Amino acid sequence: xxxxxxxxxxxxxxxxxxxxxxxxxxxxxxxxxxxxxxxxxxxxxxxxxxxxxxxxxxxxxxxxxxxxxxxxxxxxxxxxxxxxxxxxxxxxxxxxxxxxxxxxxxxxxxxxxxxxxxxxxxxxxxxxxxxxxxxxxxxxxxxxxxxxxxxxxxxxxxxxxxxxxxxxxxxxxxxxxxxxxxxxxxxxxxxxxxxxxxxxxxxxxxxxxxxxxxxxxxxxxxxxxxxxxxxxxxxxxxxxxxxxxxxxxxxxxxxxxxxxxxxxxxxxxxxxxxxxxxxxxxxxxxxxxxxxxxxxxxxxxxxxxxxxxxxxxxxxxxxxxxxxxxxxxxxxxxxxxxxxxxxxxxxxxxxxxxxxxxxxxxxxxxxxxxxxxxxxxxxxxxxxxxxxxxxxxxxxxxxxxxxxxxxxxxxxxxxxxxxxxxxxxxxxxxxxxxxxxxxxxxxxxxxxxxxxxxxxxxxxxxxxxxxxxxxxxxxxxxxxxxx
Amino acid sequence: xxxxxxxxxxxxxxxxxxxxxxxxxxxxxxxxxxxxxxxxxxxxxxxxxxxxxxxxxxxxxxxxxxxxxxxxxxxxxxxxxxxxxxxxxxxxxxxxxxxxxxxxxxxxxxxxxxxxxxxxxxxxxxxxxxxxxxxxxxxxxxxxxxxxxxxxxxxxxxxxxxxxxxxxxxxxxxxxxxxxxxxxxxxxxxxxxxxxxxxxxxxxxxxxxxxxxxxxxxxxxxxxxxxxxxxxxxxxxxxxxxxxxxxxxxxxxxxxxxxxxxxxxxxxxxx
Numbered sequence: 159x160x161x162x163x164x165x166x167x168x169x170x171x172x173x174x175x176x177x178x179x180x181x182x183x184x185x186x187x188x189x190x191x192x193x194x195x196x197x198x199x200x201x202x203x204x205x206x207x208x209x210x211x212x213x214x215x216x217x218x219x220x221x222x223x224x225x226x227x228x229x230x231x232x233x234x235x236x237x238x239x240x241x242x243x244x245x246x247x248x249x250x251x252x253x254x255x256x257x258x259x260x261x262x263x264x265x266x267x268x269x270x271x272x273x274x275x276x277x278x279x280x281x282x283x284x285x286x287x288x289x290x291x292x293x294x295x296x297x298x299x300x301x302x303x304x305x306x307x308x309x310x311x312x313x314x315x316x317x318x319x320x321x322x323x324x325x326x327x328x329x330x331x332x333x334x335x336x337x338x339x340x341x342x343x344x345x346x347x348x349x350x351x352x353x354x355x356x357x358x359x360x361x362x363x364x365x366x367x368x369x370x371x372x373x374x375x376x377x378x379x380x381x382x383x384x385x386x387x388x389x390x391x392x393x394x395x396x397x398x399x400x401x402x403x404x405x406x407x408x409x410x411x412x413x414x415x416x417x418x419x420x421x422x423x424x425x426x427x428x429x430x431x432x433x434x435x436x437x438x439x440x441x442x443x444x445x446x447x448x449x450x451x452x453x454x455x456x457x458x459x460x461x462x463x464x465x466x467x468x469x470x471x472x473x474x475x476x477x478x479x480x481x482x483x484x485x486x487x488x489x490x491x492x493x494x495x496x497x498x499x500x501x502x503x504x505x506x507x508x509x510x511x512x513x514x515x516x517x518x519x520x521x522x523x524x525x526x527x528x529x530x531x532x533x534x535x536x537x538x539x540x541x542x543x544x545x546x547x548x549x550x551x552x553x554x555x556x557x558x559x560x561x562x563x564x565x566x567x568x569x570x571x572x573x574x575x576x577x578x579x580x581x582x583x584x585x586x587x588x589x590x591x592x593x594x595x596x597x598x599x600x601x602x603x604x605x606x607x608x609x610x611x612x613x614x615x616x617x618x619x620x621x622x623x624x625x626x627x628x629x630x631x632x633x634x635x636x637x638x639x640x641x
Numbered sequence: 642x643x644x645x646x647x648x649x650x651x652x653x654x655x656x657x658x659x660x661x662x663x664x665x666x667x668x669x670x671x672x673x674x675x676x677x678x679x680x681x682x683x684x685x686x687x688x689x690x691x692x693x694x695x696x697x698x699x700x701x702x703x704x705x706x707x708x709x710x711x712x713x714x715x716x717x718x719x720x721x722x723x724x725x726x727x728x729x730x731x732x733x734x735x736x737x738x739x740x741x742x743x744x745x746x747x748x749x750x751x752x753x754x755x756x757x758x759x760x761x762x763x764x765x766x767x768x769x770x771x772x773x774x775x776x777x778x779x780x781x782x783x784x785x786x787x788x789x790x791x792x793x794x795x796x797x798x799x800x801x802x803x804x805x806x807x808x809x810x811x812x813x814x815x816x817x818x819x820x821x822x823x824x825x826x827x828x829x830x831x832x833x834x835x836x837x838x839x840x841x842x843x844x845x846x847x848x849x850x851x852x853x854x855x856x857x858x859x860x861x862x863x864x865x866x867x868x869x870x871x872x873x874x875x876x877x878x879x880x881x882x883x884x885x886x887x888x889x890x891x892x893x894x895x896x897x898x899x900x901x902x903x904x905x906x907x908x909x910x911x912x
Contacts, residue, residue, distance in 0.1 A: 401737075
């Protein structure tokens with residue numbers, strides 16, 4: 159009898175002991191260096207969206223190749239211009255209160271008022287009517303086939319109405335928003351964010367890695383790694399590597415108000431004369447030289463475009479004989495986009511033309527364009543990615559908003575970009591995006607550098623993460639992960 | 642003599658055994674042939690279906706791929722895929738587009754044979770092992786028919802279908818069931834027919850002949866009528882009856898001769 163009891167105890171303990179190498183009680187996930195903000199007003203970087211995805215809910219979610227209802231119980235087109243949305247009776251905020259139609263409408267209104275990028279949805283919506291506590295009707299200006307696709311992107315989160323009222327006055331409340339996701343924030347620090355499950359799931363610890371890269375010998379500290387891993391280590395054998403198509407394109411943008419150039423031809427000359435070879439090679443073989451403003455794989459991209467050729471054509475009209483090497487140049491970059499080792503290459507590239515390079519990193523992307531212009535900086539390096547692979551997600555930074563870094567009068571461009579969102583036909587919209595791209599190239603305000611089409615994700619082998627390959631990692635629901 | 646009769650097999654046993662063995666051999670042969678053709682047919686059907694899916698999917702994917710609408714391409718791949726089938730697209734620069742990147746082995750395979758993939762070389766309805774599992778792989782080139790720029794290749798469509806050495810189609814299940822029922826019906830009918838029309842008359846004939854042979858005096862002239870007897874048995878019966886009849890005649894004549902002999906001999910002795 160005694161032996162049987164011992165065997166039972168051993169059998170019970172074995173699985174627990176075998177799982178002890180990874181932290182059983184929590185999921186450790188890396189984040190790129192950024193200023194995490196759960197406030198949907200303003201620009202949100204992919205890392206903020208990743209955390210936000212876990213603590214917030216939306217009406218509908220993008221699952222890569224399909225849509226899934228989140229807080230909504232049903233979404234039905236009553237007419238081509240009217241959408242009836244019923245909110246799920248079981249949808250609740252973490253404080254236990256149910257998600258109501260008023261909360262959904264208040265959240266949409268908050269995003270409309272406070273965020274001035276991704277304006278397309280709000281130009282499509284004519285009115286939002288509350289029918290009852292759980293039902294709203296969205297009336298559209300015109301039939302928009304891509305409406306649900308856009309609404310399902312990770313940008314339309316729902317918060318409690320009373321919380322939004324308080325958060326408008328007190329921004330610090332955004333560190334622990336009353337959301338309706340599977341998690342709630344339990345600790346919000348500069349280097350670490352901890353979230354705990356509301357009902358079920360593994361607690362998650364997000365760790366912000368300042369250098370945006372991680373040594374192979376250190377991978378054992380984490381369970382899901384979204385950063386570049388440097389070097390080789392046996393520890394890597396414990397991970398499955400997912401190589402997903404999730405393009406990110408890097409740009410070099412310039413402040414048109416800078417004293418370094420008199421007109422757009424000078425700007426074109428500067429942009430086209432930059433030698434980007436070393437910068438691109440520092441990103442490894444996966445980096446592809448960008449030939450278009452939109453990255454490959456995004457609606458509107460054309461492999462026949464030659465953006466650099468357009469810049470060079472205009473650069474010939476510049477009266478500036480050569481760039482003034484004695485002058486200094488201010489170089490800004492989004493910390494969420496650039497790794498430490500790559501930053502050096504950008505500086506070296508600029509040092510070929512200017513003796514003194516002043517570096518001003520931007521941590522908070524919320525109003526990065528405005529900050530760049532207010533700092534009177536000259537050059538900005540940024541990486542842009544998308545959630546539903548539409549050219550608009552890249553073009554929106556050239557609209558009149560807080561992300562616009564160009565300093566140009568963009569009224570015409572702004573109207574053109576918004577107009578493109580009213581085109582129903584996808585082929586026609588893609589053509590319009592190409593026209594907008596030409597218009598931007600003619601302004602000499604930005605040069606695409608390279609595209610990283612594939613994102614590499616490391617997932618510890620003992621984890622079950624169903625559906626992780628369907629969507630980009632910052633849209634993935636970590637509550638699905640189990641051991 | 643009796644010993645050899647007991648040791649030799651009885652005729653109904655021989656016939657039944659022969660019939661069952663032959664029947665089973667035929668049944669097995671028909672079954673094997675049926676299964677072989679089922680396998681051949683199902684593979685043929687799978688390949689035909691795959692070609693049709695490739696053709697249709699290509700026509701849907703190409704317009705989206707031309708305008709770089711990868712989101713739509715992924716949606717189409719997701720719709721076309723099933724539990725046992727995975728589709729992926731490799732564009733001209735070697736980027737793998739698939740609906741679910743969790744299926745790493747397929748994207749790794751596509752990357753490993755990238756040079757061959759561009760022309761679909763050796764990948765048309767080919768059976769290959771990927772991570773120890775056998776798959777039917779098909780590759781088709783995605784061509785954009787542009788009236789201004791002519792035909793140009795925009796990538797390739799690859800499909801990976803789970804390989805099954807044998808798959809039961811519903812038709813083969815019906816076929817095998819019908820075959821078994823027919824075999825049983827045939828066996829029962831043949832057995833009844835054999836028993837009624839051959840074995841029973843034969844046994845009856847044997848019993849009659851045996852009874853007659855056991856009698857000391859050949860009294861009986863006729864064997865009773867045997868029902869359902871085949872013509873050969875009736876002939877045997879008739880021949881036997883004729884033989885008995887001639888034996889009875891012979892016996893009668895002998896008796897008469899013996900009687901005459903007995904009457905003449907005393908008379909001769911008186912002289």
